[in-house]
Amino acid sequence: MARGKLRIYLGAAPGVGKTYAMLSEAHRRIERGTDCVVAFVEHHNRPRTEVMLHGLEEVPRKELEYRGGVFTEMDVDAVLARRPAVALVDELPHTNIPGSRNAKRWQDVEELLAAGIDVVSTVNIQHLESLGDVVESITDVRQKETVPDEVVRRADQIELVDMSPPALRRRMAHGNIYKPDKVDAALSNYFRPGNLTALRELALLWVADRVDEYLNEYRSQHRVSKIWGSRERIVVGLTGGPEGRTLIRRATRLAEKGAGGEVLAVYISRSDGLTSASPKELAVQRTLVEDLGGTFHHVVGDDIPVALLDFARGVNATQIVLGVSRRKSWQYVFGPGVGATVARDSGPDLDVHLITHDEAGKGRGLPVARRAHLGRSRVLWGWLTGIGGPALLTLLLTHVDANLGLTNDMLLFLTLTVASALLGGLFPALASAAVGTMLLNWYFTPPVHRITIADPKNILALVIFVGVAVSVASVVDLAARRTHQAARLRAESEILSFLAGNVLRGETGLEELLERVRETFIMESAALLERTSDVEPWTCAGRVGPGQPVKRPEDADVDMPVGDHMSLALSGRVLPAEDRRVLAAFAAQAAVVLDRQRLQSEADQAKELAEGNRIRTALLAAVSHDLRTPLAGIKASVTSLRSEDVEWSEEDQAELLAAIEEGADRLDHLVGNLLDMSRLQTGTVEPLIREVDLDEVVPLALVGIPDPESVVALDIPETLPMVAVDKGLLERSVANVVENAVKYSPDGEPVVVSASALADRVEVRVVDRGPGVPDEAKDRIFAPFQRYGDAPRGNGVGLGLAVARGFAEAMGGTLTAEDTPGGGLTMVLTLPAALRHAPTPTDLSATATS
Numbered sequence: 001m002a003r004g005k006l007r008i009y010l011g012a013a014p015g016v017g018k019t020y021a022m023l024s025e026a027h028r029r030i031e032r033g034t035d036c037v038v039a040f041v042e043h044h045n046r047p048r049t050e051v052m053l054h055g056l057e058e059v060p061r062k063e064l065e066y067r068g069g070v071f072t073e074m075d076v077d078a079v080l081a082r083r084p085a086v087a088l089v090d091e092l093p094h095t096n097i098p099g100s101r102n103a104k105r106w107q108d109v110e111e112l113l114a115a116g117i118d119v120v121s122t123v124n125i126q127h128l129e130s131l132g133d134v135v136e137s138i139t140d141v142r143q144k145e146t147v148p149d150e151v152v153r154r155a156d157q158i159e160l161v162d163m164s165p166p167a168l169r170r171r172m173a174h175g176n177i178y179k180p181d182k183v184d185a186a187l188s189n190y191f192r193p194g195n196l197t198a199l200r201e202l203a204l205l206w207v208a209d210r211v212d213e214y215l216n217e218y219r220s221q222h223r224v225s226k227i228w229g230s231r232e233r234i235v236v237g238l239t240g241g242p243e244g245r246t247l248i249r250r251a252t253r254l255a256e257k258g259a260g261g262e263v264l265a266v267y268i269s270r271s272d273g274l275t276s277a278s279p280k281e282l283a284v285q286r287t288l289v290e291d292l293g294g295t296f297h298h299v300v301g302d303d304i305p306v307a308l309l310d311f312a313r314g315v316n317a318t319q320i321v322l323g324v325s326r327r328k329s330w331q332y333v334f335g336p337g338v339g340a341t342v343a344r345d346s347g348p349d350l351d352v353h354l355i356t357h358d359e360a361g362k363g364r365g366l367p368v369a370r371r372a373h374l375g376r377s378r379v380l381w382g383w384l385t386g387i388g389g390p391a392l393l394t395l396l397l398t399h400v401d402a403n404l405g406l407t408n409d410m411l412l413f414l415t416l417t418v419a420s421a422l423l424g425g426l427f428p429a430l431a432s433a434a435v436g437t438m439l440l441n442w443y444f445t446p447p448v449h450r451i452t453i454a455d456p457k458n459i460l461a462l463v464i465f466v467g468v469a470v471s472v473a474s475v476v477d478l479a480a481r482r483t484h485q486a487a488r489l490r491a492e493s494e495i496l497s498f499l500a501g502n503v504l505r506g507e508t509g510l511e512e513l514l515e516r517v518r519e520t521f522i523m524e525s526a527a528l529l530e531r532t533s534d535v536e537p538w539t540c541a542g543r544v545g546p547g548q549p550v551k552r553p554e555d556a557d558v559d560m561p562v563g564d565h566m567s568l569a570l571s572g573r574v575l576p577a578e579d580r581r582v583l584a585a586f587a588a589q590a591a592v593v594l595d596r597q598r599l600q601s602e603a604d605q606a607k608e609l610a611e612g613n614r615i616r617t618a619l620l621a622a623v624s625h626d627l628r629t630p631l632a633g634i635k636a637s638v639t640s641l642r643s644e645d646v647e648w649s650e651e652d653q654a655e656l657l658a659a660i661e662e663g664a665d666r667l668d669h670l671v672g673n674l675l676d677m678s679r680l681q682t683g684t685v686e687p688l689i690r691e692v693d694l695d696e697v698v699p700l701a702l703v704g705i706p707d708p709e710s711v712v713a714l715d716i717p718e719t720l721p722m723v724a725v726d727k728g729l730l731e732r733s734v735a736n737v738v739e740n741a742v743k744y745s746p747d748g749e750p751v752v753v754s755a756s757a758l759a760d761r762v763e764v765r766v767v768d769r770g771p772g773v774p775d776e777a778k779d780r781i782f783a784p785f786q787r788y789g790d791a792p793r794g795n796g797v798g799l800g801l802a803v804a805r806g807f808a809e810a811m812g813g814t815l816t817a818e819d820t821p822g823g824g825l826t827m828v829l830t831l832p833a834a835l836r837h838a839p840t841p842t843d844l845s846a847t848a849t850s
Contacts, residue, residue: 004113005156007120008092012203013196015177016163018122019043019090023052025120026088030056039087039112039119040074040105046176056088064097071097076108079117086118093127093147106147123152125203130533138198139190149533153210160207165196232261233317236289237308237338240267243323243357244285250355251321252292263294264315268307269574290554298557300576305341307576312350314580319351382424386432389416394439409444410465421473429473433466440465510542510593517570517586518545521558521579524572528590529553531565538567541594547571560587630663637663665704687726687811691834694720694755694764697727701734711742715754721833723762729807730831733815736800737766737827744770744825757833764829772825778817804829 007025009018019041029036038058043049059082062075073096079087089112094105102108109119126135129146136142152158163171169191171177178186236251238244248265255261267282286296301307312320325337336344343352393412397404404412413436421429442449510528518526525545529538529552538552553559556569560583568587575583637656641648648656695716702708723730734753741751749769756763773781782805805815813831820826 002116004116004118006109006113006154007118007157007159008152008155009120009122009159009161010152010203010207011122011124011161012163012200013124013126013168013191015168015171016161018124018161019049020052021159021161022088022090022120022122023049023056026056026086027052029086035085037079037082037084037087039079039089041088041090044177045179048176059087062100064099066097066099073097073100074105074108076101076111079112080115083115084117086120087112089119089121092121092123092151093145095145104147106151110151123147125199125206128152128206130535131202131206133533133535134202135199139195141190158207158210160203162200162203165193165200168196169193232257232319233315234261234263234319234321235308235312235315235317236263236265236294237320237322237342238265238267238282238285239323240282240285241323242281243355244281245288246357247321247323247355248285248289248292248294250353251319252294254319254321254353255294263289263292264297264317265289265294266297266299266308266311268299268301268304268311298574299580300574304338305345308338308342309345309350312346317350319353320346321353321355324354324356379424379428382420382422382428383431385416385423386420386428387435389420390432390436390439394443398443406440406444410440413440414465414468417469418472421469421476425476426473429469429476433469433473436469437466510590510597511544513586513590513593514542514544517568517583517590520586521570521575521583522572523558523570525550525570527556527569528594529567529569530594533565541566542590545571558583560584562587562591566591630667634660634663634667687729689724689726689811691722691724692727692730693718693722694762697730698734698753698755698764701731701738704735705739705742711745711750712738713750713752715752717755720755720757720762723831724834725811725813725831726807729811733804733807733829734764734766736804737815737829740800741766741768741770741825741827744768746770760833762831762833764831766827766829767820767824768826769820769822769824772819772823773817781817782815 009021011018023041026036026038036056038053038056040061041053041058043053059075059078061072062078064071064073074089089105089109092106092109096103096105096108102111109121112119125131126139126143127146128149130149132143132146169187172183172187172191175183232255234251234255236244236247238247244265248263251263251265255263265285289296297311299307299311301310308320311317320342322339322342325339339352339354343354346352390413393416397409397412417429417432417436420432514526514528517523523545525543525547527543527545527550528541529550530541531538540549543549550556550569550571553561553567553569556571557573558570558575560568560570560580562568568583568590570583637659640646641653641656695718698714698716702712705712738751738753745751745768752765752767754765754767756765782801801815808815808829808831811831813829815830816828818826818828
């Protein structure tokens with residue numbers, strides 16, 4: 001059966017028209033032929049709302065008595081029996097009268113939805129559970145009736161019923177909401193303009209966040225990478241320079257022009273750690289952007305324009321704010337600059353604003369060359385080869401009269417350029433080509449020692465030399481970048497494959513996953529933080545790594561949000577922008593693992609509760625029958641003895657007294673087993689381990705068995721090691737096992753109790769010749785309240801073996817069942833031996849048989 005759909009009309013305050021809108025929707029659906037009924041609607045004596053109920057079928061309410069009064073609530077059973085297509089249920093957070101089917105009305109609605117009935121309901125923003133503290137701080141009124149946010153968030157449709165504070169106050173003044181005698185008090189307290197404005201803002205923001213969730217889900221499901229400008233998100237690119245404050249303030253003013261604007265300041269540093277940014281200035285700018293309601297982000301990227309655009313598209317930004325370059329005019333020979341590159345590559349979906357400031361054109365340091373991920377030492381050797389190699393080669397050729405010719409000289413210089421390209425990449429090779437060209441022109445191209453070339457063929461040769469050098473350097477640089485990209489993509493695919501496999505198998509725990517995150521991104525620590533609402537403090541759901549725990553996501557070096565109230569926080573270093581995609585997958589998996597662990601814990605608790613309920617049910621059955629049987633016998637015997645109408649002979653009196661004693665013994669045994677089982681279930685059994693001899697304990701366990709000499713045969717060697725057990729628990733275990741064996745043994749076949757030593761253990765074997773137990777039932781006979789075969793009801797409550805195994809395990813031993821050769825069942829009680837205190841063998845008989 002398909003689950004019903006929930007539609008909610010959300011309002012900022014009472015009287016905005018939620019119920020009226022819901023009833024209007026009902027009339028529209030009825031006109032379309034939909035089977036729609038009123039399950040519960042409260043019109044509060046508002047004439048216009050009451051009129052809207054005309055023509056709608058109402059399900060009779062259920063009357064409940066409470067504290068001398070009669071109250072009405074929604075009759076869930078009647079609605080389920082009526083089974084309409086749509087049910088109208090007003091006031092979703094309402095608390096039902098004690099004695100109702102459910103404690104809260106939203107739980108009633110959940111039943112209707114589960115039955116496939118669509119529900120239309122109403123909620124005020126102040127009744128959302130997460131906003132309770134915020135609403136109380138605004139209105140000084142604590143809302144007692146609340147509904148969990150998740151219930152409202154799961155609604156298929158949420159429609160905001162909005163009304164401006166002046167219009168709502170006019171409705172109040174006209175008597176359309178409350179009775180005239182309550183209007184003045186309401187207008188001067190809860191319905192003050194400031195209160196209504198703040199509540200209206202809460203409602204608008206909450207609905208906006210919900211719409212944002214819908215949009216993100218849609219973009220993710222349909223893999224939409226293009227930016228949709230549904231909400232102004234402005235990314236501010238910071239360099240750490242003093243102009244950052246101007247950019248932040250300008251971006252904030254841009255965001256304020258549109259509703260719901262958001263400012264995200266981002267500072268991009270290079271992976272090599274080279275930066276000219278002032279840490280103090282960055283801290284000031286971070287404080288400024290947070291004070292203005294924005295967020296600060298620190299990412300790593302060797303290509304700053306690419307990293308900035310990746311970040312902007314990742315957060316679905318609509319605008320980028322950058323400062324005019326601080327470069328001097330001559331510095332533009334190194335490239336067009338970040339602003340021009342971002343504006344060129346932003347595309348039609350991102351607007352780029354270049355903001356003038358006082359630092360524009362005042363100069364900045366030389367650009368740091370990218371190293372194509374070749375390694376610092378390798379790049380250094382590339383520069384040494386590219387600059388020092390041509391100089392050494394020139395010195396060698398000018399002092400050795402080899403006369404190789406210009407062509408061979410150029411090939412030698414080209415070899416050094418290729419070597420520098422292979423070692424250091426593009427820039428060392430370009431420098432080598434430039435230096436080699438100048439040296440060839442000065443020393444080896446006629447006329448020598450002059451920057452002129454007489455032969456045009458030599459000009460062509462030098463041009464070819466430069467072209468080949470640049471081409472080789474470019475190819476080597478491109479190959480290095482492609483190799484790095486391929487290695488990165490392979491690593492990402494392995495990580496995502498690992499996460500996908502864990503999702504399917506459900507193997508990794510939260511701590512193991514966080515450790516994998518820490519190792520993958522080379523972090524000092526990783527923590528998963530969560531909170532129940534926007535106003536609650538963060539708590540740590542799981543953490544790995546040394547150091548002090550992070551208390552807030554913003555205190556970490558990297559934070560990756562997971563939904564509204566969960567975040568993955570990493571400490572150790574700032575991550576590159578391209579790593580955040582994989583980190584997001586880890587964060588989502590961490591949330592899934594946490595939910596799985598909690599669901600498993602809840603399932604275990606439910607299983608324990610179910611087991612407890614089963615035991616309680618069986619206990620009630622035992623009390624109602626097995627315990628009453630001996631009590632009935634005792635009472636019958638006592639009543640007979642006290643009867644004045646009958647003269648009992650001494651033999652009859654003795655027989656009745658014996659029946660009383662037998663019933664009391666049975667009752668004492670049953671109650672003892674029940675108490676022992678209760679101790680085991682609650683975990684209150686604490687063994688007092690001592691070293692004892694089996695031949696002292698086992699005979700004591702047979703005291704409660706009638707005529708033990710004829711029904712039990714003991715074979716307990718005196719040479720056995722002492723056992724480390726609790727003497728009382730061992731006696732109870734052996735007594736229960738032997739009693740069970742005697743119960744099932746045929747007449748004339750004694751139960752054999754023997755013992756033997758094996759390594760550091762001692763085994764006590766209780767052998768009977770009864771009907772035996774099939775292999776599939778051998779574990780089941782140790783469960784509480786279990787009887788096997790045709791055991792009579794009056795022979796116990798089925799706790800003996802369960803108590804015996806529980807006591808054995810509490811002492812560090814085991815109790816198992818085996819088949820007796822030739823037929824029957826053998827119980828094997830294994831106990832830890834105290835080998836250091838084993839008794840010395842004597843010449844006396846090794847066995848004691850009775």
